[in-house]
Amino acid sequence: MESNRLSTASFPVLDRRSWLKSTGMAFAGLTVGTQFLSSSALAQHEADRSARRTEPVRLSGNENPFGPSQMATMAMMQNLERSFRYAGVETAALKKLIAEKEGVAEENIIMGVGSGEILEIYGLYLGKDKGEVVTVSPGYMQMVRAMERMGTKVISVPLNDKLEHDLDAMAAKVTANTKCVYICNPNNPTGTIVNPEKLKAFAIEVSKKCPVFIDEAYLQCADNFEANTMVGLVRDGHNVAVARTFSKLYGLAGQRVGYGVMKPELVKAVQEYSTGSLNLLGVVAATASLEDAAYAPETVAKIKAGRNALIDVVKGMGKKYAEPHGNFVFFQTGMPISMFADKMRAENVLVARPFPPMLDWARITIGTPEDMAVCHAALKKVLA
């Protein structure tokens, strides 16, 4: 098996995509039954890749093509052979690592099949008492909708003129009947972030009356994560819950790993509603992602560069936009979103769904520079 190995000589300095491309080619060769990676097999593979170019550029789902980290990919590769095992031991280890990183007890952590499952089960639990939930419009609705299904009334507060959460207006809507205040920070779809001092004061005050849920799915894409995260409030015993995910900054949306940080008694109560369970490869990838110190700052820089370049295009076309802090940009197209989406699709770019009531605005996810070049060219045509 002398030749059955990978040279790793250039790996540490090799770009992840180039490396995976080369190994990917090897494995593509295996599946088509070639005896060796002949030049014709490589040519075929390149033709396949080029055919894929004609597939739409997907900038619709806030997925992060800069991930997963090399270390996460390695961890998954090394565990492929072990995927016949349930992930109990590995999940326990990940939970412990997360608790250490967050500076809380393990009893404060609830693992979820993505943070989506945390939003669902927290919503189902709180929704059992009906009442009202206070949130913003447009905002991310998964937890709010789970409460609504259980009979909770949704109180939607408009964003301010910068498309930010209007905390004073939200506080004014909190009554004895409020079961939760939900804040997605940075907000989806607008990408705006709340001033951390104001949010902290708001959460401390409001959480005396009802639980406050801070969805930090995109916060790791923002500058100054440490200054902005509200996990410290959970640590200090306030009735605040925080959700986080490996789907966004860590580029593991497909592997469905997220978690919540909240009071231990809430962890227990909320867990009762969970019907999912974590997958081994997702868990080892998430663990490796946390251990890859270089990944996060490098990826935040790439996302930020992508945001800035996209804003330049949008500004250049004279359009308004919300100040972005996630891996996406929300801007005014000046036409109905359905029309804009159709025109962009004709240019081979998929953009996000409508976000009522802002139906002449659009959300575009930051893709690779290659993807964004297609997107920029499309925008210059469609917005002209």
Next chain:
Amino acid sequence: MESNRLSTASFPVLDRRSWLKSTGMAFAGLTVGTQFLSSSALAQHEADRSARRTEPVRLSGNENPFGPSQMATMAMMQNLERSFRYAGVETAALKKLIAEKEGVAEENIIMGVGSGEILEIYGLYLGKDKGEVVTVSPGYMQMVRAMERMGTKVISVPLNDKLEHDLDAMAAKVTANTKCVYICNPNNPTGTIVNPEKLKAFAIEVSKKCPVFIDEAYLQCADNFEANTMVGLVRDGHNVAVARTFSKLYGLAGQRVGYGVMKPELVKAVQEYSTGSLNLLGVVAATASLEDAAYAPETVAKIKAGRNALIDVVKGMGKKYAEPHGNFVFFQTGMPISMFADKMRAENVLVARPFPPMLDWARITIGTPEDMAVCHAALKKVLA
């Protein structure tokens, strides 16, 4: 990048473990930062493998170390780079493929995070009406416990003297207050199978009074799957639901993919309780598993050989056992299960948890021949 490739010359005839071992070595080399796979790196890797030998042999969780299929492993490897994508498109394709294989409409299929999620959500849905659920003891309790949490009373019918479901005794327990009859076939932990003609007649008759749930998690490990599956009853419109999983025969327990086959209106109602979502690598692995025609018969043969060899040891020690049809054997140890488990652990073998009320019986999962050699030696010592 001339050397950065895998020779695939001997892959098709190469044993999966040998192949993965060699590639695994390459990747192990990468993570420790070696420049090449030096002989010292290989020696270290072998030392690591040998150290792992001292880890317990896990025969406790009905995991299947003969899986996943090579094609599933390939599919996962080829999709590592894409794990930043949500699995929506791939999940829809898998669902379509499953519907075709099962000979039902897509509307009859509900995907789950393992069949465990199907058991949970079906149980939560049916449990909302309280009432009673009829099952056996000892049996698999996940769905029954979900109903019980919602307020349903559990009616447990003893197994017959062959440790099989006693269908007549179960039918006698069905009343106007019965919300479901649950049958795990082959049963867990006993491994016994129900006569298909009798089960079919039972399910047709009882399903006129209440839903019948057939958990076929292990049925693909049995002989004559086609003669034994009850999916035909769903096809014919009976109020029967069937659950199936990729965790057992297909060796993908870690990747959490399962499904249910049931009436379309039940699919919709039950889906409301789901909080999980499928992971990309699990979905592509499941899809590839279904497309690997050779895998299932080969693996069933390996499991059957393992069962027969284990039965020979148990019989040789003069112990009673249940006729096994899953990837495990249930037998009488003649001592309390806690004592037996301790003695086996001392011999480096982990066996399954207690299954009351049969507390001097034990369940052992079929592992690799290497694992089973350790297990057989331990049994000969412990049962002597």
